[in-house]
Amino acid sequence: MAFPPRRVRLPLAALVAVPLLALPVACGAGTRESATDDIPSLPAAPSASKSGPDRASGSPRPEGKSAFYDAQVAYVRCMRAEGGYPDFPDPRLSGHLDWDRIDEIGSQPGRNEGIKGGKNGACVDELRAALNAQPKIDQQKAYESMLAHAQCMRDNGVSRFTNPVMSDGNAIPGGDPNPASPVLDSDSPAYRQADEACASKLLEGLDGMQ
Structure with a gap:
């Protein structure tokens, strides 16, 4: 594929x-x-x-x-x-x-x-x-969108993809559990397949946020 x-x-x-x-x-x-x-x-x-x-x-x-x-x-x-x-x-x-x-x-x-x-x-x-x-993003909606995306990534085989969190009213993206020293291989076929399958979960304007 x-x-x-x-x-x-x-x-x-x-x-x-x-x-x-x-x-x-x-x-x-x-x-x-x-x-x-x-x-x-x-x-x-x-x-x-x-x-x-x-x-x-x-x-x-x-x-x-x-x-x-x-x-x-x-x-x-x-x-x-x-x-x-x-x-x-x-x-x-x-x-x-x-x-x-x-x-x-x-x-x-x-x-x-x-x-x-x-x-x-x-x-x-x-x-x-x-x-x-850029217009302000509704942080609750952003959080829900990124949460759905994270769940989709795990459901599609990227088991260590972490959830976003809310901090002081702001949605903080999830993704790699250790961004400073990444443990997820975003170039692997499994990751890329999940990435393609889950792209629609992110609201417009959140592209690339996690």
Whole structure:
């Protein structure tokens, strides 16, 4: 049985922490003029105060999510023009990134480095802005989603996959029982098969959280 590329495990909340802040930032103001050249699939980002139909594509815009969508558009443009990933996919209409396609790109030889924030941290500022603009997630729903995902992973053969926990009202992802020294082989056929079977258990926006 052929398996899809392994999901790139990206704990998104951690991307705005100290390790990311330490990356060099190459997206200076002087390089922004060329960032939107040769990117025909993305419409020009409308004003963040606008909701309703996308003025360029005619597609409906989710109420209250336009600022997030616009921030993701800016991030995708940077990733294509300066981050070293000209094939980086458009964001979904909800504003969330298309992780299935990003995983495929990151699984290609030599292309995983820089998949978060661009090569040499070129798009760190844009990534941070998109994360800050992301609508708040209902933590109880996030916990229930990750709990269902963890149970599914165990039911599909990954017996040591741990449950998420709630701490101070926040959902803390589960997964590997020892993240500092992983004991789960996410490249094994059994893990990848379970990962594929359980992907739908995670709510949109929780991709890669556990």
